[in-house]
Amino acid sequence: MSHYQKLTQHFKKISHFQHLASICGWDQATMMPSGGNDARAEAMAELALHVHQLSTAPQLGEWLNNAANETLEEIQHANLREMTLCWQQATVIPEDLVQAKSLAGSKCEHAWRNQRNQNDWQGFSKNFAAVVSLSQQEAQIRAQANQTTPYDAMLNLYEPGVTTAQLDVVFNKVKAWLPELTQTIIAKQASESFIAPQGHFATEQQRALGLKVMSLLGFDFEQGRLDVSSHPFCGGVPSDVRITTRYDETDFVQSLMGIVHETGHARYEQGLPKQLAGQPAGLARSMGIHESQSLFFEMQLGRSAEFIKLLAPLAAAHFPAIDAKVFAVDNLQKIYTRVQPGLIRVDADEVTYPAHVMLRYEIERDLINQTITYQDIPELWQQKMQAYLGLDTSGDYKNGCMQDIHWTDGSFGYFPSYSLGAMYGAQFMAKMNQEFDVASAVASQNLTPIFNWLNQHIWQKGSTLSTNDLVINATGEPLNSDYFKQHLITRYL
Amino acid sequence: MSHYQKLTQHFKKISHFQHLASICGWDQATMMPSGGNDARAEAMAELALHVHQLSTAPQLGEWLNNAANETLEEIQHANLREMTLCWQQATVIPEDLVQAKSLAGSKCEHAWRNQRNQNDWQGFSKNFAAVVSLSQQEAQIRAQANQTTPYDAMLNLYEPGVTTAQLDVVFNKVKAWLPELTQTIIAKQASESFIAPQGHFATEQQRALGLKVMSLLGFDFEQGRLDVSSHPFCGGVPSDVRITTRYDETDFVQSLMGIVHETGHARYEQGLPKQLAGQPAGLARSMGIHESQSLFFEMQLGRSAEFIKLLAPLAAAHFPAIDAKVFAVDNLQKIYTRVQPGLIRVDADEVTYPAHVMLRYEIERDLINQTITYQDIPELWQQKMQAYLGLDTSGDYKNGCMQDIHWTDGSFGYFPSYSLGAMYGAQFMAKMNQEFDVASAVASQNLTPIFNWLNQHIWQKGSTLSTNDLVINATGEPLNSDYFKQHLITRYL
Structure with missing residues (x-):
């Protein structure tokens, strides 16, 4: 042998x-x-x-x-x-x-x-x-072994190949246009009104609707399940992918789009190359690429006007007792594209989300590289929330630097994946649109070309290519945040 | 150390x-x-x-x-x-x-x-x-190591300490009275009539009823669950015991009593000594003792007149659309104590069940001791079914010697546990009744003394005593099948 x-x-x-x-x-x-x-x-x-x-x-x-x-x-x-x-x-x-x-x-x-x-x-x-101290030690050791900076060594655990130098370029560009864009969108939306869902949305009906939407998105129920957990996630193994959601019986909006998001993760797992099952090269490429799939499903596809046209009648049919105006396509789309700066990352819309990630990235980078200490975090948090989102968090640790689980167990280097995912997702959609008219495909209820593209360029690749090569192979160029910017401008302005 | x-x-x-x-x-x-x-x-x-x-x-x-x-x-x-x-x-x-x-x-x-x-x-x-050949080899090797017969060596895997000699005594006694007793009971019941459940018994309502009955039986839901599987079982670990049932929407009778049965297994597991968790002496004693707990719950307690008095109003409340006469105590008790010889072991009542076990025991004993070959099985099955239950199975392998899963993977030596369990269960009940009036306790809805007795004498012992010592310690004597006989006579004649 x-x-x-x-x-x-x-x-x-x-x-x-x-x-x-x-x-x-x-x-x-x-x-x-x-x-x-x-x-x-x-x-x-x-x-x-x-x-x-x-x-x-x-x-x-x-x-x-x-x-x-x-x-x-x-x-x-x-x-x-x-x-x-x-x-x-x-x-x-x-x-x-x-x-x-x-x-x-x-x-x-x-x-x-x-x-x-x-x-x-x-x-x-x-x-x-x-x-923090033990994470700094870990980062030092990894840095020495990889001949990188300590933070790059940690980043490498979640996004192999991505460096601080790259991230700084990407995030500095985003920082240059995001605050102003956010304010412009908010001003535009200020004059818009919509009807918020009101009434009772039974768990059973929400679940039935979620399963329908999973089917529409090609989830294979022979190889997976939908369940409930307090923090939604995608788990299991490629031949048995388990996604979860949580139901709020006063509203269906969040749970439904949460299911779309997790279905993106799930289809990536279900689409991984079978011939490499159980081998490292058969695994999903990285956290950022994983998130690119969930965010492609949720943000690129799920919140598009054409997909909401498919979603609206399905949702309406599951809640016959609710005011039908809620499910008017235009109303539902307004709900799903509302922009509002807030303190909590997990509740953020796609426009303000990068601000949450950038501030965490900058803090954890400097903490792991030991240019700041953990005592500096609350003040830095306050400054950056003010600068990026115009919000005051002084004294509010609960909704400030203590809101996330990631740092509590030393998962430093994870946060950038979320925004990398959003950017990759936008870049994939832009490339896909060069090959065929995605909006028309969705409008005609034919999502197959979309899934085929993702399957061919992302899912079936597993980890056989580096992240950078995967992105170049799929789109013809490395990560380019302009597609993300363009996506936001097109959708929101 | x-x-x-x-x-x-x-x-x-x-x-x-x-x-x-x-x-x-x-x-x-x-x-x-x-x-x-x-x-x-x-x-x-x-x-x-x-x-x-x-x-x-x-x-x-x-x-x-x-x-x-x-x-x-x-x-x-x-x-x-x-x-x-x-x-x-x-x-x-x-x-x-x-x-x-x-x-x-x-x-x-x-x-x-x-x-x-x-x-x-x-x-x-x-x-x-x-x-069969590999099981015979296994039995030979185990027999040599233990200086016993091959079948005793296999028996020892499921019922440590129990021997063929003991089983022969027990089963020969049972064989002497069971066929006649069965016929007498059938003749007596021939003139009795009852109203069989008819209508729709929604899974959700059956589950709600099952959970209620589990609560009544002291199941700890902080340390366990009820779910559905095609073959009911009790699994999990002592701090997290998972029981299952299956629902037939045309009838609630079997699933309900199945839940009572599995709850007996579950309480044994939940009651095992915490200070021995993860140690061999902290495990349940044997298959027979495990079955004694499930059958104590199902047969001794669950089908008693007093328990059915508790069950009847609960069941009626969960199925308001069903003819109330079904849930009359007397009617429900007739349903739950109906005796009818049949071909299938898992569907057998407590009177005819030992016949199913004895015939399997005799065949597997002789097969493992190599006094017969596997080709002899169908004819022996036919002869014994005729002798013990008066039923003809010639040519019917499906409902004859091919009905059980146990032999297919070589689990020879397991079957006696079922009848040992029934007998231990009857013996525990007889002893308990010497200490307090069990029927009155049940009638007054106070099951605690029953659970306390089982907890003290069986559950808390884990495997610290041999099966024989456990039974002597609990009842003052080793296994005695007279209690089982007396139980059947008292209940059915």
């Missing part, structure tokens, strides 16, 4: 345990009764340790070296590259640092759930100090 | 992986879409292999030997005894035989699902021959 074959067997084994982690993680969020939590946490920790041990098995280094000298096909080369990356990322950090960060992260996150509600920055910062 | 402590850590680790297996197994039966099956089967097989490797880890033999010489408390001694048993059972069979049997069993079971429907004994027996 060649070393490459030994490696594929080993990574297949790892993927089997990750399958179990994924399903049990989904269960924890959707099905598990509260009393099951302690035993589950222990079992999941044991599994995580086992996966880490497999990922850092002593023989892997030699196998990877030897495999590099074997005759491999192109796709095998790509897989070997991804295996090597997985192995390097897993082995470079000493076991005791992995455990210390995991413990500090769990402790900080757990306490944060209460501290956030109590606006308790002082209490939070006691635990947070340790998480 | 003492060797005993090393062992507890190791077995705790095994239990964490078993936790994952249990939850993913539950998911497979209740939640998983069909397309997820192949990847799940692979992941579960990988996990089973890992658990087997941990259970046969080379250092365990030495640790077990050394721990036996350490100073241990009584409960630790019990745990060490159970650890040793687990280890012996796992290590005695060579790895290649484990895998060969697992493969042959999967193949036979998979094909059986169609072959059974087609009454195809010829096709079935081709795969079954291999399963």
Whole structure:
């Protein structure tokens, strides 16, 4: 057996345990009764340790070296590259640092759930100090191994290949036009009125509508499910993708578009190359590309006038007791394209969202590169919210720098993925429109060409190309934020 | 660290992986879409292999030997005894035989699902021959290690400590009175009439009723759930017990009593000693004792006149559109105590059930001890069904020897547990009645003393006592089938 074959067997084994982690993680969020939590946490920790041990098995280094000298096909080369990356990322950090960060992260996150509600920055910062310090250590070690800056090394965990230098160019461009564009849109929308949904929107009807829309979007129910969790997510494995939503019985708007969003994630997973199942090159490319798919579904497709024309009669049919004017296409579109600066990232519209990401990016970059300390965060938050969105957050930690879960367990480097996803999504749509008229396809209820394009250029590629090559391969150029700007101008002005 | 402590850590680790297996197994039966099956089967097989490797880890033999010489408390001694048993059972069979049997069993079971429907004994027996041969090999090896007969060695996997000699005594006694008693009961019931449920019993209402009855029976919903699967079972882990049922919208009777049955299994699991969680001595004692709890709930308690008095108004309230006469206590009790010999074990009432078990026991005992061959099974089945239940099954393999899943994957030695459970259950009830008036407790809607008795004498004991000691400790004597006979006479004559 060649070393490459030994490696594929080993990574297949790892993927089997990750399958179990994924399903049990989904269960924890959707099905598990509260009393099951302690035993589950222990079992999941044991599994995580086992996966880490497999990922850092002593023989892997030699196998990877030897495999590099074997005759491999192109796709095998790509897989070997991804295996090597997985192995390097897993082995470079000493076991005791992995455990210390995991413990500090769990402790900080757990306490944060209460501290956030109590606006308790002082209490939070006691635990947070340790998480930051351990994350800085991790970043230093990774930086040394990769010969990059500490923050670039962290970024690499979520967006392999993307650098601070690139992000600074992209975000500086966005910063130059976004605040003014936002104000212009708000001024324009100020004179518009719409009818907000009022009444009872039964969970069962919302779910039925959600399933209909998932079908319309090509979700394969033989290979997936829709359930409920307090924080919507897409989990499971490619042959069994589990998406979730939450229902608010006073409104259907958020849950419905949330399902469209998660269906984008799901179709990416369902479309990953079967022949690479269980191999690193068969996985989704990155967090940013994943988000590009959910945001393509939600923002590019889902909130387009043509898609809302399809959505409106479906929604109306599920809520016969509600004022039909709510479901008028024009009204529904106004609801789904309302722009309003707010304090909370997850509630933000697509126009103001990048501001939330940029401020987090700038803060976490400087924190991990140790040019600021965690004590500087509240004031920086306040300054940047004022500058980018004109909002005052002084003293409001709960709706300020304590609102997100990401930093509590040390996931520094993740936030840029959200805006990269929005930009990739816009770029994909622009390219698709050069090849065929997307709006007409949607208007004629024929979404197949859209899915085929995504399948061919994104889903089927898995991780066989680097993010940069994937984007160039699909669109003819690397990331270009102009498409995102143009999308916002076209839709909102 | 003492060797005993090393062992507890190791077995705790095994239990964490078993936790994952249990939850993913539950998911497979209740939640998983069909397309997820192949990847799940692979992941579960990988996990089973890992658990087997941990259970046969080379250092365990030495640790077990050394721990036996350490100073241990009584409960630790019990745990060490159970650890040793687990280890012996796992290590005695060579790895290649484990895998060969697992493969042959999967193949036979998979094909059986169609072959059974087609009454195809010829096709079935081709795969079954291999399963029998490998099971005979397994039994031989276990017999040699334990210095018992081959069948006793298999029995020991499900009912540690119970022997063919004991079973022969028990079943020969039962055989002496059961056929006649059955005929007497049938003759008596021939003149009785009852109103069968007719109409629509919506799944949602059946589920609501089931949840109510689970509450009445003390099921802890903080530590468990009720779901749907095509074959009802009790799964999960002690802090998160998952029971299932299936709903037939033309009748509520079976599903309701099925829920009572599974709740018995569930309360046993929920009641296992927390201080031994994750240790072999903290597990349920045996298949027979597990079944004694489900059958205590279903047969001793659930079908008693007093419990049906509690059940009747609850059921009536959930089906207001159904003829109220169905829910008259007397009518409901007639439905739930109807005796009728039939071909199918899982549909059998408590009077005829032992006949189904005895015939299977006699056949599998002789098959594993190699005094008959698998080709003899159909004729033996026919003879015994005629003798015990007066039914003709010639040529009907589907409703004869091909009806059960147990033999298809080589689970020989399991069937006696069902009848042992029924007998233990009757014996526990008889003893309980010596201590307090169970019927009055139920009639006054105070089930607590019943649960307390079971908790103290069965649930909290886990596997700290042998089955025999557990039964003696709880009732003052070893298994005595007279209590079961007396129970049937009292209820049915």
